Amino acid sequence: MNNSEHLKQLPKKKFQIMNIVWILVFIVGFVLSVQSTDTHLSDLFKNFGQFCDIFVEMSHPDWNYFSTVVGPLIETLKMAILGTFLGSIIAFIYSFAIARNIVKNKIIVAVLRIIMNIIRTVPDLLLGAIFAAIVGIGPLAGVLALTVFTFGVVVKLFYEAIETIDEGPIEAMKAVGANKLQIIQEAVMPQVLTYFISYVLYAFEINVRASTVLGYVGAGGIGVLLQISLGRFNYAQTGLIILVIFVVVFLIDYVSSKFREAVMK
Numbered sequence: 001m002n003n004s005e006h007l008k009q010l011p012k013k014k015f016q017i018m019n020i021v022w023i024l025v026f027i028v029g030f031v032l033s034v035q036s037t038d039t040h041l042s043d044l045f046k047n048f049g050q051f052c053d054i055f056v057e058m059s060h061p062d063w064n065y066f067s068t069v070v071g072p073l074i075e076t077l078k079m080a081i082l083g084t085f086l087g088s089i090i091a092f093i094y095s096f097a098i099a100r101n102i103v104k105n106k107i108i109v110a111v112l113r114i115i116m117n118i119i120r121t122v123p124d125l126l127l128g129a130i131f132a133a134i135v136g137i138g139p140l141a142g143v144l145a146l147t148v149f150t151f152g153v154v155v156k157l158f159y160e161a162i163e164t165i166d167e168g169p170i171e172a173m174k175a176v177g178a179n180k181l182q183i184i185q186e187a188v189m190p191q192v193l194t195y196f197i198s199y200v201l202y203a204f205e206i207n208v209r210a211s212t213v214l215g216y217v218g219a220g221g222i223g224v225l226l227q228i229s230l231g232r233f234n235y236a237q238t239g240l241i242i243l244v245i246f247v248v249v250f251l252i253d254y255v256s257s258k259f260r261e262a263v264m265k
Helices: 003-009 017-037 048-058 063-098 106-120 124-135 139-163 168-175 180-217 222-231 235-264
Strands: none
Touching: 048 235, 063 106, 063 139, 063 180, 063 222, 063 235, 106 139, 124 139, 124 180, 139 180, 168 180, 180 222, 180 235, 222 235
């Protein structure tokens, strides 16, 4: 029997009526969204000539502005490092408190997960605006925003990793009378530590990108210069800032991805 005859004999999955319903819902939702937002593809091409002029100006970076960019760039990296470190530490502790195979009290786990989900719904730019209003404009607001944002990213991934571990070592530790801290240290940590490092590196990659735009809401970093240059229509300076950000983010992503691959082996 050849492959074509074999495929003909395979059971065919019926096209259920709900598939048609979901397709219709998607089409109706798309049409209503276009109408309510007054979105037209032609708008993308109306000012295409102006876009080309701006792109030409940005393609000639103002290299004399480089010395001004270095300081805010370093500040941006510091914000990303501090925010990632602080948020990851909090997420590390919190993840064990909401993992069902570590904490058996369902009420505590449910309450802590609700808090986690509420925190995760707040976007990083809104966090930056909130902290800028609380502590004032500057890098501290950015660090706090990235700390909370990192917590939301890492805690979700890490507690799910904890819940998927092999339960055998945990049961063995309980059998010999180990306490909760000893169980985490000896039975859980060896299984999830590499995942935690990988998630932290992933969060750092995201934070480097996020920290570049937090300056728009007064949270410090190179985003402040980007906002100023765009506000002044100085696209040569904007081009240099974007080029520097691109190179730095590319290098960090490359090094981080290679390190994650090495850790996960």
